[in-house]
Amino acid sequence: MKLQHYLGGLEGLGPVSTETRVFVEPWEKRIFGIHTAMMALSSQLPLPVTPSTFSTVWTWADLRKGAESLNPFDYFRFRYYEKWLGGICGYFIAHGYITAEELDALTEDYYAEPGKALPSAGEEAIDARIVQYLVDGDSPKREAAVSHAFAVGEEIVVCDVPTIEHTRLPGYLRNKTGTVETVYEGAYTYLCDTGPDGIGAAMSVYCVRFDPATIWPGNAEPNFAIYADLYAHYVAARASARQAA
Amino acid sequence: MADQFKYREDREAYSAARVRALEALLIKKGIITDRSVDTVLDYFETKMGPFNGAKIVARAWVDHAFKERLVADTPAAIAELALPEGMAGAEGEHMRAVANAPGVHNLIICTLCSCYPWPVLGLPPYWYKDPTFRSRAAREPRAVLKEFGLAVPESTEVKVWDSSAQIRWFVVPERPEGTEGLSEAELEALVTPEAMMGVAGAA
Structure with a gap:
């Protein structure tokens, strides 16, 4: 059991946040965009193959597993997109796309020089697939004949x-x-x-x-x-x- | 143990540098392009967002038969409207609307994470993702709604919907009183994401 699975009904927590913003720091937008691009380029989707070198599966389940695997104290300590940033960096390192060393080194570079430009590269087909994923979605529904074990009211x-x-x-x-x-x-x-x-x-x-x-x-x-x-x-x-x- | 609850002093500057380093590496290694993140963000500015939900709610207010169809078969009713393509796209593949009425107030929550109907509402605000909200709304919704400034009397039944599978939910709030003379476009301006999740009324 993980505390993260048992949030409903916890007591003694004090007032709720009524913050209506989606992003409270500009950097949060970037990790949201990276996550969504990864979902769109994930290898299990029936979408056109692109020149992207992303060749593995990334879905909400992978993001959720990262948050659910945290020590509960860290789960509550980190803000929403901080958990995303940690989980996504960890995924790219674990799958060998990047190394922790190069990420740490480049983090230091951008820390010292926040305005330093991003590299320019990439084929348009990659971004076309991202839009196509947003439009098409990834329906989990299957039309296969199922007999439902329960009826309304049971x-x-x-x-x-x-x-x-x-x-x-x-x-x-x-x-x-x-x-x-x-x-x-x-x-x-x-x-x-x-x-x-x-x-x-x-x-x-x-x-x-x-x-x-x-x-x-x-x-x-x-x-x-x-x-x-x-x-x-x-x-x-x-x-x-x-x-x- | 004390270290468990500490943050870096440069918490935001460090995260900003790290996400920029990650984006730079992903571009360099051919995973995404230099336009990918902006492509996603632009999409949520223009195609998927609460501006779609506001149109749906305003139509439900002026057309009772549409409202009934919206609650009975949400995707089919949404498909009747001239909205951007993708209303059954990412995180909107299977949506379900519930309507407030005299004596019934609906509230959408996600105790496990932050499931949210992207095509009609865009991205979830911080309050929806707050672990305290997710915990308390399941057991004491009226106390939580009061903290948002919404008083729901005990005589009104509160229905709390926990988005635990692949269905994405939203609320059709009640049409505010005194809006009989307003056009559909004027009515849209009264509909907020908070009203469409049930932590506020339309006003």
Whole structure:
């Protein structure tokens, strides 16, 4: 378990941020742009091959794995795009695209001379593919015939699957009982195989309604409901909830 | 342990230099071009952003049948409007709209990360990504909304939607009172990203 997976409902945190800006430092825009370019050039997408030397997979799952793998104290210490910067630098080093030494050395150069120009290079086809990715997206929906195990109105129990590296199951819902609100048509893949956590292959997705009073007895506000979209592997019939192995 | 909570004194200058070094290396090694980052940023200035969501909401306010179609089949209803291409593109492949009404207030959150409907809302503001918001909105949404300046009475049901799979959500806020004489374009100006996520009303 990682604290990052269990944020919902934590107590004693003080006031929320009401900051409406998307970026609070100019540099944050650059790491956002790099991340999005990487997603667009990721090798699994059915998009035209370009001269880019990027030859591996980079999706949201990779970015999320980086944040979820952090020591929780670092997770809360670093601002949103600081986590992105650390995770993306680490990925390029781990995959041998760059070395830590050359990144550190060049960081010192730009630190000493922030206005120093970036290199000029690159084929237009690379940027055309980036735009095409933004327009086309990367739908996880599959039309394959699926029989949905649950119908609207049925009660389910959320499973307590083992989570090692990455999950899409909010921790506060584990072992809780909810009611199916929507059965989404078709089946949905996830961006990667999450191993023993159990998602990746195409499966049903349900929107499930939970009564907060059953999640946080005596400690939830009245007259509200919480809904979550849950992959089928995370839900079971009430009498037979899967337990962690 | 004390070091765990320290930051570099030159925190922002260091990050700025590091991201510039990374971008420079990626260009030099042929991974991205010298225009790639700006291409992405330009796209979010002009094609994907809250200006699209505002048009969708304004249409829902003036056309009740459209609003019903928007809630029933969000992508199909959005496709009716003359918006930029890509409304079912990155992070908008499967969107779902929920509408506020007398007695019902909707709030969109993502407790695991920061899932957000890019084509109609652009990129998430800092409040949406704040771990404190993500924690507290799940258990005490009215207290959180009050900190945003939005009072939601106990008689109004709050529906909180946690974006944990691949569906991206947004809210159709209620049309403000006294706006009967406004044009659709004037109505668009009343719709903020905060209203379309449920931490504010349209006003």
